[in-house]
Amino acid sequence: MSAPIRTWQQFCRGLSSVAIVLAFSASARASEHAPTYVGTHITTQEDRQAILDVLSTYTRAVNAGDEALFESQLLDQQIRFFGFGGTLSPSFEPRLASVQDYASFKRGFPKSGQGVNQRFYNIHIEQDGNLAHASLNFENAPVGDSGGAEGWKTIQLLKVAGHWKIVSEFYTVYDTKALK
Numbered sequence: 001m002s003a004p005i006r007t008w009q010q011f012c013r014g015l016s017s018v019a020i021v022l023a024f025s026a027s028a029r030a031s032e033h034a035p036t037y038v039g040t041h042i043t044t045q046e047d048r049q050a051i052l053d054v055l056s057t058y059t060r061a062v063n064a065g066d067e068a069l070f071e072s073q074l075l076d077q078q079i080r081f082f083g084f085g086g087t088l089s090p091s092f093e094p095r096l097a098s099v100q101d102y103a104s105f106k107r108g109f110p111k112s113g114q115g116v117n118q119r120f121y122n123i124h125i126e127q128d129g130n131l132a133h134a135s136l137n138f139e140n141a142p143v144g145d146s147g148g149a150e151g152w153k154t155i156q157l158l159k160v161a162g163h164w165k166i167v168s169e170f171y172t173v174y175d176t177k178a179l180k
Contacts, residue, residue, distance in 0.1 A: 041126050041127055041128040042127065042128070043125060043126065043127040043132075044127075047127055047132070047159070047164070048125055048127070050163075050164050051125050051127075051132055051134060051157060051164050052123070052125075054073050054157065054164050054165075054166065055120055055123065055134060055136070055155075057069065057070075057072075057073055058070065058073055058120075058166075059118045059119065059120060061073070062109075062110060062116055062118045062140075063110075063116055063117055063118055064112060065109070065110045065111045065112035065114055065116070066112070067106070067109050070109070073165065073166050074102075074165060074166050074167075075158065075160065075165040075166065075167045077102050077103075077106075078100055078102070079100070079102060079166065079167055079168050079169070080096075080099045080100055080167075080168035080169070080170070081099075081100065081101055081102035081105055081168065081169050081170075082098070082099040082100075082101050082169075082170050082171075083101075083105070083151070083170070083171045083172070083173045084172060084173070085172065085173060085174060086172045086174065099170070116140055116143065117140070117141040117142075117143050118138060118139070118140045118141075119138065119139050119141065120136045120137070120138050120153075121136065121137045121138070121139070122136055122137045123135075123136040124136070129159075130158055130159035130160075131156070131157075131158060131159075132156070132157040132158075132159070132164065133154065133155070133156055133157070134153075134154070134155045134157065135152070135153070135154050135155075136152070136153050136155075137150070137151070137152055137153075138150065138151060138152070138153055138171070139176075142176075147175065147176070147177060148175075148176035148177070149173050149174060149175060149176060150173070150174055150176055151171050151172040151173040151174055152171060152172050153169060153170070153171040154169070154170050154171070155168070155169045156168045156169075
């Protein structure tokens with residue numbers, strides 16, 4: 001058998017091996033389709049409105065400096081509550097206590113008449129039974145010379161005794177003056 005024919009046969013054998021591997025990988029991927037229940041979370045209109053009411057009460061409480069009203073939306077004050085500037089500090093300690101920082105937020109909570117105007121935008125709500133997640137952008141618009149902030153929040157909620165309560169909040173926050 002001549003060298004060109006032998007080279008051609010080796011090439012075809014190599015090509016058929018590649019084809020077999022590709023066929024197996026394609027069939028493996030085809031069998032990895034997600035189960036039918038994945039992505040079928042049901043958000044009722046009633047629950048969606050109740051969650052939007054929680055978010056509305058949240059901003060109303062912040063804008064009025066009403067700490068008690070704000071805290072009425074939380075499961076309790078030990079929830080995971082953590083904000084940062086988009087990148088974790090090198091000194092961040094990866095432990096639960098590091099993200100249970102409602103106390104820090106509370107120290108900076110606006111006092112009545114401080115002139116904060118918080119608004120939520122781009123609200124996305126997903127729900128599965130008594131668990132919900134809200135993802136949104138926020139803006140704390142300056143009133144007077146108070147400065148402003150903006151960022152992104154993810155808020156998890158549980159429906160407890162028929163009422164939605166915030167059980168965690170993580171957010172990024174940026175100084176709007178620094179962004180301009």
